Amino acid sequence: MLLQSLKKTDYTQNLLFILSEKGKPDSKAPAHIQRFAKVFQASKKEFDFLKTEEQQVFFIKENKDREKNRVAGHTLRTQLDKDAKELTIIGENEETAFTVAEGLLLSNYQFLKYFKDAAEKKYGLQSVYIDSDKKKIKQYNQLIEAVYWTRDMVNEPVSYLTATQLSQEIEKLFEGLDVEIDVFEKSKIEALKMGGLLAVNKGSVEPPTFTIIEYKPKKAVNKKPLVLVGKGVVYDTGGLSLKPTPGSMDLMKSDMAGAAMMAGTVYAAAKNELNVHLVALIPATDNRPGMDAYTPGDIITMFDGTTVEVLNTDAEGRMILADALSYSQKYDPELVINSATLTGAAVVAIGTRATCMMGNADQKVLDKLTASGLRVHERVVQLPFWDEYLEDMKSSVADLKNIGGRYAGMITAGKFLEHFVKAPFVHLDIAGPSFLEATENYKGKGGTGVGVRLLYDFLEHKSKSNA
Numbered sequence: 001m002l003l004q005s006l007k008k009t010d011y012t013q014n015l016l017f018i019l020s021e022k023g024k025p026d027s028k029a030p031a032h033i034q035r036f037a038k039v040f041q042a043s044k045k046e047f048d049f050l051k052t053e054e055q056q057v058f059f060i061k062e063n064k065d066r067e068k069n070r071v072a073g074h075t076l077r078t079q080l081d082k083d084a085k086e087l088t089i090i091g092e093n094e095e096t097a098f099t100v101a102e103g104l105l106l107s108n109y110q111f112l113k114y115f116k117d118a119a120e121k122k123y124g125l126q127s128v129y130i131d132s133d134k135k136k137i138k139q140y141n142q143l144i145e146a147v148y149w150t151r152d153m154v155n156e157p158v159s160y161l162t163a164t165q166l167s168q169e170i171e172k173l174f175e176g177l178d179v180e181i182d183v184f185e186k187s188k189i190e191a192l193k194m195g196g197l198l199a200v201n202k203g204s205v206e207p208p209t210f211t212i213i214e215y216k217p218k219k220a221v222n223k224k225p226l227v228l229v230g231k232g233v234v235y236d237t238g239g240l241s242l243k244p245t246p247g248s249m250d251l252m253k254s255d256m257a258g259a260a261m262m263a264g265t266v267y268a269a270a271k272n273e274l275n276v277h278l279v280a281l282i283p284a285t286d287n288r289p290g291m292d293a294y295t296p297g298d299i300i301t302m303f304d305g306t307t308v309e310v311l312n313t314d315a316e317g318r319m320i321l322a323d324a325l326s327y328s329q330k331y332d333p334e335l336v337i338n339s340a341t342l343t344g345a346a347v348v349a350i351g352t353r354a355t356c357m358m359g360n361a362d363q364k365v366l367d368k369l370t371a372s373g374l375r376v377h378e379r380v381v382q383l384p385f386w387d388e389y390l391e392d393m394k395s396s397v398a399d400l401k402n403i404g405g406r407y408a409g410m411i412t413a414g415k416f417l418e419h420f421v422k423a424p425f426v427h428l429d430i431a432g433p434s435f436l437e438a439t440e441n442y443k444g445k446g447g448t449g450v451g452v453r454l455l456y457d458f459l460e461h462k463s464k465s466n467a
């Protein structure tokens, strides 16, 4: 656990001072540090540091903008010696100190598993001391741990992370926690007639899985559970509607980011003992153009009996999610939230800096998600969800088809999913922000773990209020 409770400041170690405009630098600090702090405060600089043989001392100006603090935490990571083992954060405002630490910790993430010289590349940071109570520190650490796990899963290639492996990783993650995990294997999925998941899996040599994660705390504020559904396409070639490689198929190990986000969120909620009853449903498979692959023109009977004409095998996410969404009915949920790297249209519309959100749930729920997104800077943009969009998904030979027209692909996909859900529904299309091709501050490069901090914030507020 990186973040630790500060007992006594050791001024000979690495330090970070967060200075307010009028606040005085720590009077117990050595004279040369105080002098540097005064000059820094009077300057226009936002960030500066002094370095000796023995220590690094960083200075950041106090900022009300939480995101600026997180980015400052990232700048700190870029300047801190790779081998530095510890850092003490000294600031007047606890909230600012935490958000700077959050940026630092998220920036400290590395995915080194496949490097021969991983040990040399690894950051040495082991302890970041902060003056706050142990419980809050523990909660922050556990939330960050959930984001790390989510990033790891997204960064793992399919040569390791098959559908079966994803289920096993989830089981491993929740070991020792009061959370129930149930993994359906292929025979059970066949018995249940999950036609969408089975159709997508037909071209693969790896079997599909369907993982259920249930966290039911004794003092849950909700009588009916929240069901979280996440797309677990562990690799997407597009199937017979094969994707091109550059900037497309080469990124598709990330097509299970929705699944990882939902498992990561339940993990953070369970570890931090939020009082919200949650069920996560994770349908998982790879999508390949194998000998028996499902084809454009196929008509598939889904878990709930709806028939779907497949016109593009690369629109596979909605096929596997539809079965999970209808399965959610078993829990009579208060709300169903779906997350998926679902459409290129979402990326075209708003890029990598936000998630497309839509749904038929009460506007208050959507507003709360929007507010959570702003607080944690995992922003969501609400799109229209009018019924006319479903017209694009009607087939002439089946109940629905799996692709719409040329426009608003993220909304028509959302309407397709909505067809399978009885409860109030929210859909998050995370195709843009879940995986970055270039480093973007503390979000890093590769899997970002987007959505975990968003949903955690949403659930934490629900846990406290149940409004």
Ligand SMILES: [Zn+2]
Pocket (backbone or CB within 6 Å): 236, 238, 313, 314, 315, 316, 317
């Ligand atoms: Zn696809």
